[in-house]
Amino acid sequence: MFALPLAAAVIATVKALSTSAQIVVAHFMAQNSYSYDANDWTNDITTAQGIGIDGFALNIAMTDYEVDQVATAFVAAENANFKLFFSFDMSYSWQAADVVSLVAAHASSSAMLMYAGGVLVSTYSGEANGDVFFAGIKSSLASEGITITLAPAFTTYRDPSLANSLLSTFPSIDGFFNWWSWPDDVDTTLTTDTDIAYRNAAHTRKGPYIMSVSPWQFKDIDANDNWVELSDTLWNYRWLQAIQDVQPDIVEIVTWNDYAESHYIGDINPNVDLGTGAPNYVDGFPHAAWRIIAQYYIQWYKTGTAPTVTDDVVVFWYRAHPKAVTCTGGWPVRMSTFPADAVFALSLLSTPATISLDIGSTHAQFNGTIGASIGSVNFPVEDAQIPFIQIIRAGTTVKSGYGSVYVTESCSWYNFNPFVGVIQ
Incomplete structure (x- = not known):
């Protein structure tokens, strides 16, 4: 990290x-x-x-x-x-x-x-x-x-x-x-x-x-x-x-x-x-x-200079529900159409690597450069899925991990607050 x-x-x-x-x-x-x-x-x-x-x-x-x-x-x-x-x-x-x-x-x-x-x-x-x-x-x-x-x-x-x-x-x-x-x-x-x-x-x-x-x-x-x-x-x-x-x-x-x-x-x-x-x-x-x-x-x-990263890390964040769902509690949220239904990930890398993002059947990846890079993967069509994130270098997964909150289509409160996790 x-x-x-x-x-x-x-x-x-x-x-x-x-x-x-x-x-x-x-x-x-x-x-x-x-x-x-x-x-x-x-x-x-x-x-x-x-x-x-x-x-x-x-x-x-x-x-x-x-x-x-x-x-x-x-x-x-x-x-x-x-x-x-x-x-x-x-x-x-x-x-x-x-x-x-x-x-x-x-x-x-x-x-x-x-x-x-x-x-x-x-x-x-x-x-x-x-x-x-x-x-x-x-x-x-x-x-x-x-x-x-x-x-x-x-x-x-x-x-x-x-x-x-x-x-x-x-x-x-x-x-x-x-x-x-x-x-x-x-x-x-x-x-x-x-x-x-x-x-x-x-x-x-x-x-x-x-x-x-x-x-x-x-x-x-x-x-x-x-x-x-x-x-x-x-x-x-x-x-x-x-x-x-x-x-x-x-x-x-x-x-x-x-x-x-x-x-x-x-x-x-x-x-x-x-x-x-x-x-x-x-x-x-x-x-x-x-x-x-x-x-x-x-x-x-x-x-004034971007720091040197010595230990690879990916910080990721995502909401627990798609924005269009109707929840049983709370109040419908103004500007709720603005956020993307996606998992966002920011990598801090010592050397370039591929950042692989999967949730359900949805896959995306981006090329992480030295220092900071950012990418995302859209929410899946399936219900109750959890993100899986990998740092891949030269075809080998060097670090990986899951989120701790499932993305679901049922909710007891309107929630646009993200869960923030880390792969380290």
């Missing part, structure tokens, strides 16, 4: 942050930390750090249990030389004084991520509060001797033509976080038009431009929250966009643990209360193997 020893990953992280080189963080839903103890935080931090992630953007929604959990997180991060910063979830109601209090409480922590001479502060949404709200926060913190670098994710700013008006409307912001890492309810892949426009705008300030990179987007928890975006190959091409086209100051992986929206790359913590809807499509659908792909692309992003 492609992997960096943990010590090497830590060294790479320290170098990146000390030289203001490219930084990689993961969006962490503090709302899902209710049942956490110090060990949970340490485990998540160590796991993230092991693949080259430098820190967590703590999505905090309210001044409730999350405040105490964040304090525990900072202690764990300090011990691990890991970074944290606040991403205030402005879809909830925040008082400026509470924002100031939380930032001030942790501004001096060695774990706080600094950027351009200030404490990095971000948001999810918040533009409805207006510039006066954010300018007041900066002023109040400045009066306490704390400078912040404000890079919010104002989610209504997605149209590239609005990038310049963002700056004139919000003179208080120092950078920008583009939350949008999925196609905009369309059956086409995502372009970098938004990234380029807002990166250029952000770079007229002291920065940073934060680009989101995400593997998936699906949700089905009630009659109003049910959708899927075209994400079939997103985890591959979005990383390439970041590395080859946009070259942002910070990559923010969306997300580490937002289980309900199916874009988690962290392990599914069994102690987290997922509510009543999400467990129906999250339980039994691990995404841990996506971290192998992340590790490869993180190193490439940080060094």
